[in-house]
Amino acid sequence: MNIKYFFIIGLLLSGVTACSDKDDPIIDNEGLLAKPTAAFTYQTVDAKDPFTIKFVNSSTNYVEAQWSFADDSTSSTASPVHTFLNTGSYNVKMVVQNDEGYWAQREELIDILPEKLVKLVAKPSSDNLQMSYDTPIEVESIQWLEMVDANTYIVRSQEPTMDVSIPEGEFKTVFVTLQTPKGSTLSLEMLLTGRGVVQDMTILDSEFSISHENGSGRDAGEGSLKLIDNDINTKTYVNGVNDDYFYWQFDYSQPTVINGYAMTSGNDSESRDPKSWEIMGSQDGENWDVIDTRTDEVFTERKQTRRFSFDNSTPYAYYRIHIISRISSGSFQLSEFRMLKLPK
Structure with a gap:
């Protein structure tokens, strides 16, 4: 009995030993769950x-x-x-x-976007221009501010309307700021004449091109796109224009009335400033009408914005700005150019 007992025990131990000689199975517990999707x-x-x-x-x-x-x-x-x-x-x-x-x-x-949320309403009279707004937003407080210079603003009104006097041929920059009961703020900047709000038509359904490009291309730090980026702290610079026919052009998808524009001088070297130029309009891009001409113009400061208006009621599909001469340099620079539609 004792010998048989020890024999059975030996078989069991040998069986255990045989199993332990095999590799233990590896269980991968990762990746068993479905992967997330985001929406x-x-x-x-x-x-x-x-x-x-x-x-x-x-x-x-x-x-x-x-x-x-x-x-x-x-x-x-x-x-x-x-x-x-x-x-x-x-x-x-x-x-x-x-x-x-x-x-x-x-x-x-x-x-x-503020321009999608608020509509500005202008009512001109013989004495002044009354500005108000139309919006579905619940407004708790409002401020109308007038820009006196680049660093100075004055509060004109804290009521739903503002009266402002603008002499004929002049412009004023005004801001309206609305605040909701939750503290959210909306601000709109507007350029005004005595007749109402000036529309910026620079990049509205238009293609922009230039006859002479910056040597590093239109997307460069001083490429042509800096001319219409709405930032007076950048500029377009073109070397070696000399006496070439130099211009930039806007091609609109639909004929558009343009009767004003703004130019901002560069940050340095006033000799590169435009001196004389002409604005032209066309219906086919080949036959051009001269609709505004300026001669011997001077920018008295660096980064100075000057606005010009002229009589035009014809909607043109193409507009060309031809720079006839610069102050003295063979090169050209300008910080900003904007196409404007003034109210009638």
Whole structure:
């Protein structure tokens, strides 16, 4: 009995030993969960408050969501409601993650643009111009400010309307700022004449070209696109124009009435400033009418914006600005050029 017992025990031990000689199976516990997908929609909560937006998370296979609203605000709520405090374009990002650390991301550009939210209303009279606004937004406070110079603004009114006096042939830059009960702020800048609001038509359904380009191309730091970037701290510089026929041109998709423009001088070397020029209009891009001519003009300061108006009621499809001469240099520079439509 004892010998048989020890024999059985030996077989069992040998069997155990034989099994332990084999490799233990490896179990991969990662990647067993479905991967997350990221998706969301958004909508304003109330037409009276376009700054407050409800985000609806329609992602799948996730346990955690992180939001970034591009205004220094974040949220870990699955479907948050967020109030933006200023107008602008916001690249909203959402990242979702599952229990294994796998993640997915979705981005949407949210535009809250003041010109889409407020319509300015101008009522000219014999004595002044009354400005008001029309908007569905609930407004708690308002300010109308007039720009006196580049660094000085004065409050003209804190009422729904503002009266301003503008002499014939002159311009004034005015700002209106609206604030909602939640503290969101909307600001609009407007250029005014005594007859109403001036429209900037520079890049509205138009193509821009130039006869002589900066040596590094139109997208360069001083390329031609800096001429219409609406930033007086940049400039377009073209070397060696000399006596060549030099111009830039706007091709509009639909004939447009232009009866004004603005030029801003460069930051240095006044010898490169335009001195004499002409504005031309065309219906076919080949036959041109001269509609404005300036001779011996002088910019008295650097980065000085000068505005010009002229009589024109004809909608042209093409406009060309021909620089006849510069102060003295063979090169050309200008910080900004804007095409304007003045009210009649």
